[in-house]
Structures are given as C-alpha cells and as structure tokens.
Amino acid sequence: MQKVVIIGATSAIAEATARLYAARGAQLFLLARNEARLQDIAADLRVRGSQDVSFASLDVNDTERHAGIIEQIWSSLGRVDVLLVAHGTLPNQAQCEASVEVALKEFATNATSTIALLTTMAPRFEAQRAGVMGVISSVAGDRGRQSNYLYGAAKAAVTAFTSGLRQRMAKVGVNVLTIKPGFVDTPMTRDFKKGALWAKPDAIAKGIVRAADRGRNVIYLPWFWLPIMLIIQHIPEFVFKRIKI
C-alpha cells in the first residue's frame, strides 16, 4: 500500500491527485490551512477507497511548526512513498510591485516555505532511501514575464532548488520530480478568460501520478508546454523586452 503525503491538499490539483491515489487504496496524510475543508476531502477520499486518511492543519509560512508536523507524519505513516508539495497562491503582480511586504510574503508562500519543507524532509527521505518527492513548480518559473514575475521568480527558485535536490537525492535512490503545469482551470485562476491552452485539474493529476510512477525528473503538464516554453526561453532579450506576454 502506497503512503502519500500532500501539502496544500485543498488545492484543486492536489485534491484531484489525492483522488487517484485514494482509488488505488493508498494511505494519505493531508496538510493545508483550512481544517474544515480537509475534513470534507478526507471523507471523500475514504469513500473513494483510501485505506486511511489523516490530516493536520498547517500554515506553510509558519516554518517553526514544520519539524513537528514532519515528525508527526513519519511517526504516523512509518515511511513516505510519495510526497506532493502543491500549496501556492497566484499573487497579484500589481500589488507585488506596489508593496515590498506583499512581494516578500508571496515569495515566502510560493518559494521559501517549499524550500523549508523540502530541507526538513530531505534527511527523512535519505534515511528511508526510497520515495518520490514531487513538487509543483510552474511554467511561469522558466522565464520571468512582466505579467507575473514575482510568481515566476518564486517558481524559478523552486525549479532550481528541486534540480539541485534531485542530484543530491539520486545517490540514495530518492526521486525528485519537478512538475510544471501550464494554465489550469482552478479556483486560483477563476478570473481568467479560458482558451484552448487551459487544462482541467483531473488531467494534470493524471500526469502527476504517471510521472511519479515512472520516476520522471521534470514534466510539463500538459506536454505541449515543453515546446512552448522552449521557444519562450530562447527569445532574445531585445525581442522579449518588446513583446507583451
């Protein structure tokens, strides 16, 4: 039976992923801020076939609580086969430009907290010498764009951090998976106009589970973001400065 830990478990992608693991009978440990919603999700996952679902409330920015919670996870599960770090916000770029406080807080939520959690958990995975550490980054981290570069910078930090962590953990048989979704139709993106590039959380979740099963390193979800980002990354700066994306 797989043992799965999800941080940011009330997000749409995380919940869709949890359902897939639940259907396999996995044992789940969920973390998020909102305990009432965790309770509803846990009930749902039990009906869907999960052997056991535990949850705890955690504000990821409360880094002092990380060690305690992580201790709780390992003492309750014994080991962790799959970790999914899925928490995050979509900062308002204009507000991040107007306020240092907002910018740093958003960076903390989307990058610093993830770095803290992974740093605390890495020794646990090293000790068990197995497992998948999946982390949701974003295509936005591949290149900073004027429309959301605070978010992009945070995700770039996560991408670079997980890349280094992957090298480190590969030696002990732990797989670090960097997940880069494109546009996903979730409550986080409620106010966006949706076009052909938008994907549903269910589709992203399937991609995550498949990639974790196959020991992949970096995945773009859906796959077509790989060529798109390849092009965007290679646009010369003198052109990039003049375009609006």
Added chain:
Amino acid sequence: MSRVGESWGRYPGADQTVIALTDRHAELPAPTSSMLPYGNGRSYGDSCLNDGGALLHTRHMDRFIRFDAQSGVLECEAGVLFSEILDLVVPQGWFLPVTPGTKFVTVGGAIANDVHGKNHHKAGTFGCHVLEFELLRSDGSRRTCSLRQHPEWFAATIGGLGLTGVVTRATIQLRRVAGPWMSAEVYRFHNLPEFFRLSQESDRDYEYTVAWIDCASRGSALGRGIFTRANHAPSHPDSRPNAPSRRLRVPMTPPMSLINPLSLRAFNALYYHRQRESVSHVTMHYEPHFYPLDGIGDWNRIYGPRGFMQYQCVVPPGVSLDCMETLVKTIAASGEGSFLAVLKQFGDVASPGMLSFPRPGTTLALDFPNRGPATFALLDRLDDIVAAAGGAVYPAKDARMPAKYFKQYFPAWESFSHYIDPKFSSSFWRRVTE
C-alpha cells in the same frame, strides 16, 4: 463538453453570470440579480438557464461523504455526477436506483428534475430513492429534508427545477446488482398496438423496458420500431463484454444541422433494419444499454448552431394508443421528423415531487432540429393533442411550451410557487408563469 451556462439543446441562448460553488458549508453568494443552480447543463431547454441573472455552478461540489457498501446508502454533494457514482459503486455490487439516458447529470440536477428512466414502471422516479437532502436558501437557512423532516420542502424541491434553493448534499438508496452486465432482448415491432402489447407483457418480469420508434415512416410502416427489455444479468453471464473504451467526440459545431429529412429517413430505416431477426438476445455492458449517446462526446453539436428542441410528453393510459397514433401521424406528416423517438410506458408509482413530470401513461420523447417557425408550429400542434388528452410536457426538456399549457399540465404550480426562494428564478419559470 457543454459550456457552462448553456443548455443541452443549445436553444435558447442566455446571458448570465456564472458563480462557482465549491464549499457546501459556505453561505450562498449575494448577487444583485436573481440566481439559479446549474449542475452539468444536461437539461435541454431553458429550465437550467437564467437570462440576465446569475447561475450557481454546483458541479465542483463533487465530494462523496459516506458510502455504506452493506446497505447501499450513499451520501454525496450535489455536484457529483451519476457517472462518478457508477464508477465507485458498480465494482462494489451496487447500481443507481434510477438513471436517465445520460450519466453526465449531477445528483442535484436529478433531484431538481425528478428524473426517470427505463425502469419507471418498477422503481418510479429518482426522487423515490432519495432518503434526504440538505436545502440551502438565500436567507442562510439550511433544512435537512426527507419524507419525515420538512416533508413539504422535500416535495417542493424534488422536481422543483432548482427554484426552492440549492441542494448541497443528498443521501440516496442504491440498488444491488451482481455485476455490470445487462441481459437484454430486442424485438422489432411493426406498429403501435404491437408496442403496447409487448410493453404490457414485459413490464412484470423486466426491470427495464423502452422502445425506439421510426418517426420518419408513414403509411403501413407508421409506428414501427424496436422494443428492448432488460434485467441486470446474474454475476457471471456467459458472455461478459467490456465497456466500450473508444470515445468519439463531435469536434466542432457544423455550420448547419446534419440532421435533415434525408439523413433522418436514412438513419431511421437503417436503425430499424439493423438486426435481421425480429428477436435477439444479448448480454451487454450497462454503458451501451443505458447511455448509448454518452459514447459520443458533444453529440448535441450535430444539430448545428441553431440547436435543437426536445419534446417529451406523457398521455394518460386510457387514451394512450389513439393519442400516440395521432402524435406520430402529425410528426410524420409535418416532415420535420425526429432522430430519436423514444417510447415508454410509465408505471403507477407516485412521483414524490409537487412538480414531478412522470405520471401513469405512455411517454414519448422526440428531438427536432431547430428549423425556426415550422418546428415551433409542429410542437404547438403536438401540445394541443397532449393537452386535449389530459397529458403533460416535461419541463426539463422544454424551451417553448405556452404558459397556459404549463399551468394545465402542472396544476400544483401555484402552491409550489410559495416555496420558491425569493432570490431564485429561471428563464423557464419566468416564461411559463409571467
């Protein structure tokens, strides 16, 4: 998939704000306009639309709450689809107590329309199997409704077209099955009296009965069709076909309806003659049996940009045969034709809702490409026949019935209207009552 804010018939259009509900514990939003719950948009006409107002999109309230595999009692949020329930419960030996011809309806929508299926003569409507639900109103009040608790709200909300408030969660009683297979017998019949005879002799021993009739034929072929009767198969039938895995999809809306008099006659004739014997026995997976059209994604697009209109009526037992003959003749003479004409005998299990559509008699469901005034004129003629016979037309499938007939078909509408949430309304309701 259909777009949020559209109905399945894609007629009429509506301009409305869509507000997603994701948390069943939260209060309702307070838009300045009127509101209407919207599940998965499988109602055909305007009963799921609220032109100029807001739609409360319930599809994302899609969590299961509790399932007891011993008793078959399932509690879930109102946005859960029938397809999701089947995926969960069929492997555990349970099945929906009643299902319409598509599994892509939400539980909330099934309650609001008090849907029925091929087993109506045995099981009644979906509402007959709802043990309880929670009704959330715009004033913040929450009522747990059942036959015992708030029975008046229970009766108003079942078949209440979403107007009494938002159903947040529901508890339903499933029915036992041995496996996913159906054991079916398919008969070709030559005329309507033959259908009535087949139906009558089958209703006792077969849980599911339904017929398709060829609405494009006239003269001696008038009223010919295919009658299917089925039961859930025992645990290990001789053949155990899988669910069809291939998913077809209509990728775009063609510039005009692909359904026209020529294609209709060809399709109907082919369908009628697809089996050579007059009787055949088959074991099949439940999916093609219950949901033949769900295998083709977005099939409603074949009717082109103007959409199509469903028409489903029921006429009382005494006058069924005469009335059906008149209806079929009227359709055939009009040349409008119907791609899928479905005929079924309702049983006499009482529907629990004040505005429930099913009642004893014979029901006929048809779909017509929207060809403008000619189509409307034909439907008006059908209405005259149904109304004169003391029948009724199904609101979930309607986009045009006149107010006078709605009030005649559903005499409880006035007492029902006291249960409507003051902040709720729909395009349908305004059309048939104002």
